[in-house]
Amino acid sequence: MSLFSPPHPMRHLLCALTVGIVCQQACAAEPQGMLETLHRHKFLSSTITDNGDENPYAVVVVPHDMGALEQNDVLVDNFNNISNLQGTGTSIVRYRPGTGNTRLFAQLPQHLAQCPGGVGLTTAMAILNSGWVIVGSAPSTDGTTATKGDGCLLVFDANGKLIETWADKNINDPWGNISWQEQGNQATLFISMAGFGLPGPDVLDPTTRLPVIKHQATVLRLNLDIPNGKPPVITHETVIGDHYAQRADRDNFLFGPTGTALGKDDTLYVTDGLENAIYAIDHASTRSAAQGTGRLLTENGLLAWPLAMLMTPQQHLIVLNGKNGQAVEVDAASGKQIYAHWLNTDQAQSPPGNGDLFGAALTPDGTGLYYVEDDINALAIGAAK
Amino acid sequence: MMAPASNGQSSDKGLFDFLDGVNRSSALLGNMWGLRSWLSRYGVVLAIEETDESLGNVTGGTKTGSVADGLTQILLQMDTQRAMGHYGGLFNLSLLNLHGNNISTSNLLSLQTASGIGGDPGTRLWEMWYDQKFLEEDRLDVKLGQISVDQEFMVSNNALYFINTSSGWPMLPSTDLPGGGPAYPLSALGLRFSARPVNGTQILAGVFNGSPTQRQNGDPQQLDPHGDSFPWGGGVLAIMEAQFSYPALGSMVEPGQNADLGWTYRIGAWYDSRSFADQRWDTQGLSLDNPASNGQAMQHQGDYAVYAVADRLFWRNANNPNQTLAWFARIMGTPLADRNLIDASANAGFVLHSPFIYRAPDTFGVSVDYAHVSPDAAALNADGNLYGAAQPVRSSETVYEMTYQYQLRPWIQLQPDVQYVINPGAGVTDPYLTGARIANEWVIGLRTNISF
Numbered sequence: 154m155s156l157f158s159p160p161h162p163m164r165h166l167l168c169a170l171t172v173g174i175v176c177q178q179a180c181a182a183e184p185q186g187m188l189e190t191l192h193r194h195k196f197l198s199s200t201i202t203d204n205g206d207e208n209p210y211a212v213v214v215v216p217h218d219m220g221a222l223e224q225n226d227v228l229v230d231n232f233n234n235i236s237n238l239q240g241t242g243t244s245i246v247r248y249r250p251g252t253g254n255t256r257l258f259a260q261l262p263q264h265l266a267q268c269p270g271g272v273g274l275t276t277a278m279a280i281l282n283s284g285w286v287i288v289g290s291a292p293s294t295d296g297t298t299a300t301k302g303d304g305c306l307l308v309f310d311a312n313g314k315l316i317e318t319w320a321d322k323n324i325n326d327p328w329g330n331i332s333w334q335e336q337g338n339q340a341t342l343f344i345s346m347a348g349f350g351l352p353g354p355d356v357l358d359p360t361t362r363l364p365v366i367k368h369q370a371t372v373l374r375l376n377l378d379i380p381n382g383k384p385p386v387i388t389h390e391t392v393i394g395d396h397y398a399q400r401a402d403r404d405n406f407l408f409g410p411t412g413t414a415l416g417k418d419d420t421l422y423v424t425d426g427l428e429n430a431i432y433a434i435d436h437a438s439t440r441s442a443a444q445g446t447g448r449l450l451t452e453n454g455l456l457a458w459p460l461a462m463l464m465t466p467q468q469h470l471i472v473l474n475g476k477n478g479q480a481v482e483v484d485a486a487s488g489k490q491i492y493a494h495w496l497n498t499d500q501a502q503s504p505p506g507n508g509d510l511f512g513a514a515l516t517p518d519g520t521g522l523y524y525v526e527d528d529i530n531a532l533a534i535g536a537a538k
Numbered sequence: 539m540m541a542p543a544s545n546g547q548s549s550d551k552g553l554f555d556f557l558d559g560v561n562r563s564s565a566l567l568g569n570m571w572g573l574r575s576w577l578s579r580y581g582v583v584l585a586i587e588e589t590d591e592s593l594g595n596v597t598g599g600t601k602t603g604s605v606a607d608g609l610t611q612i613l614l615q616m617d618t619q620r621a622m623g624h625y626g627g628l629f630n631l632s633l634l635n636l637h638g639n640n641i642s643t644s645n646l647l648s649l650q651t652a653s654g655i656g657g658d659p660g661t662r663l664w665e666m667w668y669d670q671k672f673l674e675e676d677r678l679d680v681k682l683g684q685i686s687v688d689q690e691f692m693v694s695n696n697a698l699y700f701i702n703t704s705s706g707w708p709m710l711p712s713t714d715l716p717g718g719g720p721a722y723p724l725s726a727l728g729l730r731f732s733a734r735p736v737n738g739t740q741i742l743a744g745v746f747n748g749s750p751t752q753r754q755n756g757d758p759q760q761l762d763p764h765g766d767s768f769p770w771g772g773g774v775l776a777i778m779e780a781q782f783s784y785p786a787l788g789s790m791v792e793p794g795q796n797a798d799l800g801w802t803y804r805i806g807a808w809y810d811s812r813s814f815a816d817q818r819w820d821t822q823g824l825s826l827d828n829p830a831s832n833g834q835a836m837q838h839q840g841d842y843a844v845y846a847v848a849d850r851l852f853w854r855n856a857n858n859p860n861q862t863l864a865w866f867a868r869i870m871g872t873p874l875a876d877r878n879l880i881d882a883s884a885n886a887g888f889v890l891h892s893p894f895i896y897r898a899p900d901t902f903g904v905s906v907d908y909a910h911v912s913p914d915a916a917a918l919n920a921d922g923n924l925y926g927a928a929q930p931v932r933s934s935e936t937v938y939e940m941t942y943q944y945q946l947r948p949w950i951q952l953q954p955d956v957q958y959v960i961n962p963g964a965g966v967t968d969p970y971l972t973g974a975r976i977a978n979e980w981v982i983g984l985r986t987n988i989s990f
Contacts, residue, residue, distance in 0.1 A: 194737075194787050195675050199620050205569070205578035235574050236556070237564035237948070253625060296562030362895045403562075404898050454793055457859055476859040479791065490793045495785040498800075500695060503862045503891045504854060505785055505800040535788070 205235025211278035220311025240273030240293030259313035270302010289327030299353025347409030412462030478506015581620030598979030607638030626671030662765035716749035717758030738786025748773025779806030
């Protein structure tokens with residue numbers, strides 16, 4: 154495109170007509186994936202809490218009634234406090250689709266002795282059938298990684314009461330969305346850890362004049378036992394992926410592996426924002442050692458700082474871009490990028506939607522997406538109808 | 539296992555608690571000693587913003603020198619869903635305090651005033667409205683109350699980075715509408731509809747009181763010094779605007795597709811039903827500059843103009859997605875030369891985001907602003923010369939501007955700015971140099987924005 158090509162509304166009109174003609178021939182075909190079927194986009198609720206926390210990150214859907222939660226409720230946590238300091242959000246809200254009401258589900262103090270560095274809730278969140286909600290903390294006191302702590306994993310009951318705090322040498326800023334699977338009284342969680350060796354955002358690489366890039370981020374597998382009526386217990390911890398790129402950032406806290414999704418064939422997919430890529434770790438639930446970053450599934454193309462990721466029933470990956478408002482659909486088997494879909498078009502950002510998307514989850518029927526919009530601190534839905 | 543935590547905020551460290559996060563907080567005072575979180579319980583957001591600037595003309599004008607001015611804005615917004623469980627409602631209240639002096643009236647005498655925040659010193663109510671969303675996917679939205687039209691209509695998002703006033707509310711309505719129109723720091727009672735029939739298309743339509751003040755003889759800011767007179771019945775200002783944008787929500791992008799980065803085009807028109815004074819003729823059909831004139835300008839019913847605005851992002855650094863380049867253009871015109879001082883105005887420019895490495899929040903821009911004096915208004919000057927006035931005939935004024943918005947911290951931005959004004963006042967006489975136009979002006983300045 155010429156830099157100075159004039160706007161030409163007629164050209165777009167012609168394009169629309171052309172698409173219409175092509176569509177008559179092709180649209181009857183089966184959809185290639187899920188994103189093209191999302192025709193309805195709706196703001197659902199503000200995610201700001203009574204204490205003013207903002208910057209919503211994680212999204213999970215409640216599988217069945219449990220405690221204060223009802224089936225299909227949506228939980229969203231906040232990474233920032235009312236001053237918009239990253240790594241200081243302490244609250245989780247519950248959105249109830251049936252009524253449209255949003256209520257506080259859980260709130261923590263800023264500082265917990267058992268959670269090194271305090272509380273700053275991240276995209277890492279899981280809700281188990283047994284009623285336990287597990288949430289990651291990547292805390293800071295000044296909104297940057299200069300004051301970051303190692304953080305922890307926090308275990309809540311279904312009434313939003315904090316029950317357990319897990320912190321150890323393998324846990325350092327649990328960051329990306331959690332993938333998990335459950336079988337009876339056992340569960341397996343996959344969580345990316347983005348904090349190992351991460352300096353503050355003003356420690357610059359003299360060559361790039363950007364914060365130094367480290368390759369110490371990991372993906373940790375946690376095997377849990379969940380005795381009846383009792384909180385889960387970690388039985389094994391295994392680092393199954395490592396050497397992911399990570400760096401601090403003044404405006405975005407950190408870049409690191411942010412999305413995970415588990416395939417039916419036991420492959421774990423991991424987004425790497427800095428490398429602008431998705432990697433695949435084979436035999437994720439059984440391997441006993443790290444496979445490095447895993448094999449490269451796809452990179453660049455439509456990806457633009459891939460963040461949270463989920464797996465559709467069709468075994469397609471849907472990954473949310475950090476650098477524009479698009480979700481990208483990828484065939485997990487072949488790595489083929491199918492297309493992208495504009496979920497956030499806020500032109501106050503440049504490019505549109507830059508920095509607005511983060512966490513997402515499938516709707517209970519698997520045909521739509523819940524996603525957060527950080528520009529307006531909201532939960533939204535993209536649905537077929 | 540640990541003891542369950544209690545609900546609560548971060549520990550209160552006292553008066554200087556806010557300093558903990560002062561490097562990255564979006565507001566200097568953070569939680570404002572608990573006030574913001576208390577308001578948040580009721581769905582209320584409080585924003586306090588201070589803008590201060592010093593602008594000086596090093597050449598030209600009626601005299602050289604620098605002038606300082608400032609603006610304090612207080613904004614309260616209540617989300618009714620959070621406050622009372624009512625979906626889609628937003629109540630907005632904003633107050634202004636303008637302080638300092640105005641270089642454009644003291645030194646420059648330019649039409650397109652150097653600063654968009656300039657005005658008469660004082661404290662005033664600005665906007666007070668309620669906005670309600672309707673229909674599935676919020677496809678209709680209605681706003682009612684005391685509204686400043688420049689916040690939604692005729693807006694170029696990229697132009698808003700610039701300091702010159704014409705980058706915000708355009709020169710044509712600013713000069714031609716009664717009281718300059720219901721735009722900063724004024725507003726008017728009105729009703730505004732916004733409909734989104736399909737994604738990517740927005741239709742705005744509004745009806746407002748025909749003037750932001752009841753009376754028209756004098757400085758409109760002085761006629762309603764606190765913004766609380768809520769004038770009504772002074773005719774009608776009707777505006778309609780269609781907006782077309784890409785990307786549209788839900789639009790698809792294929793791999794390898796050379797998709798546009800983003801654009802918005804707006805077309806619109808306004809009509810004001812009030813009476814408008816002729817620029818040249820009196821009620822006897824004599825030139826207003828004719829010594830025999832009765833000084834009573836001929837009156838015309840109604841006024842209108844049409845406009846178009848384009849904002850387009852056209853380049854993004856493949857290695858740094860934050861670094862983008864956009865252009866913008868806005869043009870407005872009216873064929874009614876008899877009742878308008880300005881019959882055409884235009885703005886255009888480029889905006890570069892993240893101009894330097896690791897400076898994502900910064901913005902650099904260059905722009906040009908243009909205002910054209912209507913033939914009838916110019917003819918009045920020529921008439922005056924026939925009767926011995928020896929004055930320049932006004933024609934047009936052009937302002938070039940270059941600006942850099944530097945984010946020192948998220949709560950403070952510094953903005954050095956340079957403007958060059960060609961033919962200030964479209965060629966008005968320098969009051970200190972008989973018969974001579976005001977010389978072209980170099981204006982330099984520094985603006986500071988602080989969010990409290």
